[in-house]
Amino acid sequence: xxxxxxxxxxxxxxxxxxxxxxxxxxxxxxxxxxxxxxxxxxxxxxxxxxxxxxxxxxxxxxxxxxxxxxxxxxxxxxxxxxxxxxxxxxxxxxxxxxxxxxxxxxxxxxxxxxxxxxxxxxxxxxxxxxxxxxxxxxxxxxxxxxxxxxxxxxxxxxxxxxxxxxxxxxxxxxxxxxxxxxxxxxxxxxxxxxxxxxxxxxxxxxxxxxxxxxxxxxxxxxxxxxxxxxxxxxxxxxxxxxxxxxxxxxxxxxxxxxxxxxxxxxxxxxxxxxxxxxxxxxxxxxxxxxxxxxxxxxxxxxxxxxxxxxxxxxxxxxxxxxxxx
Numbered sequence: 001x002x003x004x005x006x007x008x009x010x011x012x013x014x015x016x017x018x019x020x021x022x023x024x025x026x027x028x029x030x031x032x033x034x035x036x037x038x039x040x041x042x043x044x045x046x047x048x049x050x051x052x053x054x055x056x057x058x059x060x061x062x063x064x065x066x067x068x069x070x071x072x073x074x075x076x077x078x079x080x081x082x083x084x085x086x087x088x089x090x091x092x093x094x095x096x097x098x099x100x101x102x103x104x105x106x107x108x109x110x111x112x113x114x115x116x117x118x119x120x121x122x123x124x125x126x127x128x129x130x131x132x133x134x135x136x137x138x139x140x141x142x143x144x145x146x147x148x149x150x151x152x153x154x155x156x157x158x159x160x161x162x163x164x165x166x167x168x169x170x171x172x173x174x175x176x177x178x179x180x181x182x183x184x185x186x187x188x189x190x191x192x193x194x195x196x197x198x199x200x201x202x203x204x205x206x207x208x209x210x211x212x213x214x215x216x217x218x219x220x221x222x223x224x225x226x227x228x229x230x231x232x233x234x235x236x237x238x239x240x241x242x243x244x245x246x247x248x249x250x251x252x253x254x255x256x257x258x259x260x261x262x263x264x265x266x267x268x269x270x271x272x273x274x275x276x277x278x279x280x281x282x283x284x285x286x287x288x289x290x291x292x293x294x295x296x297x298x299x300x301x302x303x304x305x306x307x308x309x310x311x312x313x314x315x316x317x318x319x320x321x322x323x324x325x
C-alpha cells in the first residue's frame with residue numbers, strides 16, 4: 001500500500017470517529033484536521049516536510065469533493081520542537097479548533113506528553129513516527145515501526161551482510177533511543193556479542209560538536225573487528241554528525257552507519273559523496289524506484305518544498321528498508 005492510500009485511510013478513520021461523536025463538534029460544512037508539527041527548532045528539519053506531506057491528501061480529498069460531503073480544513077499547530085508546547089497545542093487543537101483528529105508529534109518525548117490531553121478530551125491522535133513500544137492508548141493510533149520491525153532487522157542485516165562484530169549505539173538522549181538501544185544491547189548479547197564490543201553514547205538534541213565522539217568511534221573501530229554505528233540520532237544533529245565522519249575520514253567501507261531517523265530531507269545540506277555506502281532504515285523513501293511509488297508521486301500535488309526534493313535527485317545514502325509499496 002502506498003503512502004497516499006495510508007493517509008486516505010487515516011483521514012477516513014478520523015472522520016468516522018468524528019461522525020460517531022468521538023471528538024468535539026466541528027463546523028457544519030467542514031471537518032477540521034489538526035497537524036501538530038514543529039516548523040522551527042531542532043526537529044523542524046524532519047517535521048516541516050511531514051507537515052507538507054500531510055497537506056497533500058487533504059488537498060486531494062478536497063479536489064475530489066471532500067470527505068463525507070464536507071471539506072477538509074487543515075489546522076497547523078506549531079510547537080517549535082518544545083516538549084511542553086506539544087501538549088499545549090494539542091489542547092488548543094481539540095478544544096479551540098474543534099479538530100476531528102490530529103496527525104503529529106515527532107519524538108517519543110513529544111509523543112508521551114500528549115496522550116493525557118487526548119484521553120482527557122477524548123480526541124484522536126495519529127502518531128506516525130517509529131516508536132519504542134511499551135505504551136498504548138485508546139486515543140492514539142501508533143502507525144510507525146517498533147524496534148522489532150526496524151532496529152532488529154537492520155542489525156541482522158549488518159551481522160549477516162557486513163559481518164559486523166563491534167557495535168556503536170549512538171543516539172539522542174531521550175526515550176526512543178534509550179529504549180531501542182536497551183533492546184538492541186540485549187539482542188546483541190543474546191547473539192553472542194560481548195559487552196566490551198558494544199559502545200553506547202547519547203547526546204542532547206541539537207548537538208553539534210562531534211569531534212571527540214567521532215574520534216572515539218574511530219578508535220573503537222580500530223580493534224581489528226568489523227564495526228558499525230547504529231544511529232538513533234534525531235533532528236538537525238545528523239548533519240554535523242555525518243560531516244564530522246567525513247572530516248575524520250570514516251567511510252562506510254570502514255565503519256558503516258545505519259540510521260533510523262534519516263529520510264531524504266536530512267542529508268539535503270550535506271556533500272553526499274562521503275555518505276556513499278552508509279545505510280538508513282525508514283518507513284518511506286520518496287526515491288524508491290517502484291511503479292507504486294511513481295504512481296503515488298504522480299498523483300499528488302506537492303508543495304514547492306517537496307517539488308524541490310523530487311525523486312530525480314540522486315541520494316547517496318543506501319536505502320536499507322522501506323515499507324512503501
